[in-house]
Every structure is written in structure tokens, then in C-alpha cells.
Amino acid sequence: MRVLMYCAAHTERLVTKHEIAQVCNASENHLAQVINQLAQLGFLHTQRGRNGGLELARPASEIVIGDVFRHLEQPVPLAECFADVDNTCPLTEACRLRDLLTKAANSFYETLDPITLDALVCDNVPLLDIIAPQAKCSGRVSVAARAKGTDSALVINEGIH
CATH class of the missing domain: 1.10.10.10 (Winged helix-like DNA-binding domain superfamily/Winged helix DNA-binding domain)
Known part of the structure; x- marks a missing residue:
């Protein structure tokens, strides 16, 4: 990321x-x-x-953050029962934890999907001050650059603060 x-x-x-x-x-x-x-x-x-x-x-x-994580974070088994080949757990058929962990993982990606x-x-001034004090984003001037008196104002993104 x-x-x-x-x-x-x-x-x-x-x-x-x-x-x-x-x-x-x-x-x-x-x-x-x-x-x-x-x-x-x-x-x-x-x-x-x-x-x-x-x-x-x-x-x-x-670029949707949920898509990036789905591709980069290859399906890593959260527990042995998630591994199709190496699963030797005798509790798999009766275990409720597997379903809960699956739901939790799905919720994680669903949270990232709209971002x-x-x-x-x-418009993430603290981030831009670290990685690009004079940066432009998607052709728009960053708030950090505007605060330093360069170029024109940025259309503020209300999605994330």
C-alpha cells in the first residue's frame, strides 16, 4: 500500500x-x-x-483498496481448518470458529471496498507532509501544497479523514 x-x-x-x-x-x-x-x-x-x-x-x-488487499494478501489460512490440503484438525466439521473467521475476513474486505x-x-495533509509536501493528486493540487502557497486549491475529498 x-x-x-x-x-x-x-x-x-x-x-x-x-x-x-x-x-x-x-x-x-x-x-x-x-x-x-x-x-x-x-x-x-x-x-x-x-x-x-x-x-x-x-x-x-x-484503485479500490479492497481489490488491492484481495490480490496482495493471498488467502492465508487463519487457522489450520482453512487449509484444504493440510487440514488435519478433527474439529473442522463441528467447529463454529471457522464460520466466524470467514465472516470476519469478509467484513474486512467489505469495509475496504468503498475506499x-x-x-x-x-487531502490527507499529515500523509502528504511526509511523502510529498508539494504533491499533486489526480491532477489536483494537494492541501499541503496549497498551504505552502503553491498552485490552486484542491477539491476536498470527504470520504476519509
């Missing part, structure tokens, strides 16, 4: 793995794997070479 949020805050240019690693305190090796996966899933566009970097493959307003990347990043 940090990679996507950083790219959403820098829509005016390609960003590099190195700068994301520095700002987000992340390993470049780990970021390389995440970036590759996000590109394969169609969330990022990457460009190799001397002037290369990465950017969002589509507008931040079209877009744009809603997480744009």
Missing part, C-alpha cells in the same frame, strides 16, 4: 524504488518484489532504464 500511496502522491512524474524505500523506511529488495507484483496485477506501470521508474497504471480514484486510493492520499 505504501508504494501505491507514494505513487498517488506523485502523479506528475515517475518515482523510483529508492526514493520510496527512503521515505517509507522499507527494504529495496522487498519493494522490488512488491512493485513487480503490483505491476503484474495492473496497479502499476514500470519503465526500465536510466530515466525509468514507476507510476500508477490507472487513476488513484479507480479508493485517492481517498486515502488526497
Whole structure:
């Protein structure tokens, strides 16, 4: 998510793995794997070479956070009974916990489904002050940039505070 949020805050240019690693305190090796996966899933566009970097493959307003988590957080068994192949639990048929955990996981994704990347990043002054003090979001100037006296005002996103 940090990679996507950083790219959403820098829509005016390609960003590099190195700068994301520095700002987000992340390993470049780990970021390389995440970036590759996000590109394969169609969330990022990457460009190799001397002037290369990465950017969002589509507008931040079209990237649904629930979709990102569904793709990135591969179905990890919350308990042994969720593993189809390795399940040796003798309680599976009578256990009510499995159904509760399934409902909880579904609720998690349903909570994220109405949220877009744009809603997480744009007009989030504390975030933009960290990752992009002069950033633009989806072609609109951030509140952080406006507060510093640059460009015009941002249309405020009421979705997330």
C-alpha cells in the first residue's frame, strides 16, 4: 500500500524504488518484489532504464483498496481448518470458529471496498507532509501544497479523514 500511496502522491512524474524505500523506511529488495507484483496485477506501470521508474497504471480514484488487499494478501489460512490440503484438525466439521473467521475476513474486505486510493492520499495533509509536501493528486493540487502557497486549491475529498 505504501508504494501505491507514494505513487498517488506523485502523479506528475515517475518515482523510483529508492526514493520510496527512503521515505517509507522499507527494504529495496522487498519493494522490488512488491512493485513487480503490483505491476503484474495492473496497479502499476514500470519503465526500465536510466530515466525509468514507476507510476500508477490507472487513476488513484479507480484503485479500490479492497481489490488491492484481495490480490496482495493471498488467502492465508487463519487457522489450520482453512487449509484444504493440510487440514488435519478433527474439529473442522463441528467447529463454529471457522464460520466466524470467514465472516470476519469478509467484513474486512467489505469495509475496504468503498475506499479508493485517492481517498486515502488526497487531502490527507499529515500523509502528504511526509511523502510529498508539494504533491499533486489526480491532477489536483494537494492541501499541503496549497498551504505552502503553491498552485490552486484542491477539491476536498470527504470520504476519509
